[in-house]
Amino acid sequence: MEYRLLGRSGLKISTLTMGTMTFGGVGWAKMVGDLGASEAKKMIDMCIDAGINLIDTANVYSSGECENIIGEALAGKRPQGVLLATKARFGMGDGPNDRGLSRYHLIRECEASLKRLKTDLIDLYQVHEWDGQTPLEETMEALDTLIKQGKVRYVGCSNYSGWHIMKALGIAKEHSYQRFVSQQIHYTLESRDAEYELLPISIDQGLGVLVWSPLAGGLLSGKHRRNQAAPEGTRQFAGWTEPPIRDENRLWNIVETLVAIGDERGVSAAQVALAWLIGRKAVTSVIIGGRTEAQFRDNIAAAELKLTDDERKRLDAVSLPPILYPYWHQLNTASDRLSEADLEVFGSHLN
Helix, strand or coil, rough: EEEEEEECCEEEECCCEEECCCECCHHHHHHHHCCHHHHHHHHHHHHHHHCCCCEEEECHHHHHHHHHCCCCHCCCCCCCCCCCEHHHHHHHCCCCCCCCHHHHHHHHHHHHHHHCCCCEEEEEECCCCCCCCCCCCHHHHHHHHHHHHHEEEEEEECCHHHHHHHHHHHHHHCCCCCCCCCEEECCCCCCCHHHHHHHHHHHHHHHHEECCCCCHHHHHHHHCCCCCCCCCCCCCCCCCCCCCCCCCHHHHHHEEEEEEEEHHHHHHHCHHHEEEEEEECCCEEEEECCHHHHHHHHHHHHHCCCCCHHHHHHHHHHHCCCHHHHHHHHHHHCCCCHHHHHHHHHHHCCC
16 A cells, blocks of 8 residues: 655555445435444454555534444544544534534534544544635634644545635635645546646645545446446435536446456456546545445555556546636647646646
């Protein structure tokens, strides 16, 4: 297992992170999975044995039950070096202050997560989604307070746009608050939107990148194929709607390329998709999950799979996103003075 620095911090995390949304099965999360404490402990132990040192969760997963299960599985005795990450923002009740990124909600939910996880410290606390009604100054000050109180070590964001991130970093600098060390984003061969703004910002501003749903909700696992119904037991069969698929033909072209490379290498299509992500310059760690031990084991094996330059070119070509404005204009007129961050946008188009 390889370990990489998380953004500008001195914290090293494994190139694979353990995702836990399959724990609990309460409410909407049942479509993803419903593993109980004993099963979760087996999965956690397996991931730790493989060298994974970060476990990622969120308060909203199964309405807190996911965190309860992790806390019970670890029995309040985390193995040395194992890190915990969780998130807050979404609704945890019906009251007017039971959601969002206000100081009230963030501090309350952090304290609730600590209790459920049976720990006195969260290593990476992430704001789970944008809140356009809470001033960013309030959110960043609340996160800084949690660090100063010793409840949180590092803070990050998830699902922010480019301008949201830059505004947050600017406020942190202006007020000497602790800045985000990372962002958690959706990024796959099927959905490369993050290459327009989020990955260049990470390179330019020194943010780590954690990738959620790296197999596009299972669509890139190789189980889903052109002109075939979603297999029973999958998220899509249960009615899962993310990510949105805007070009179905492109999706199946990507899947067929993944399957072909997997067959050539004697590995699963899922491992190929994960290895492509691990090899992307801006990516720090890829969050893997599963309903079964077999799924976790298959995903873990991706950490050792190194794609050839030719294989990466095949995958880049079949998934190449269009160049949007102002990038097509920059590509035509400014390609003589591109930065390292710029190349994250233009790299595949310059080859």
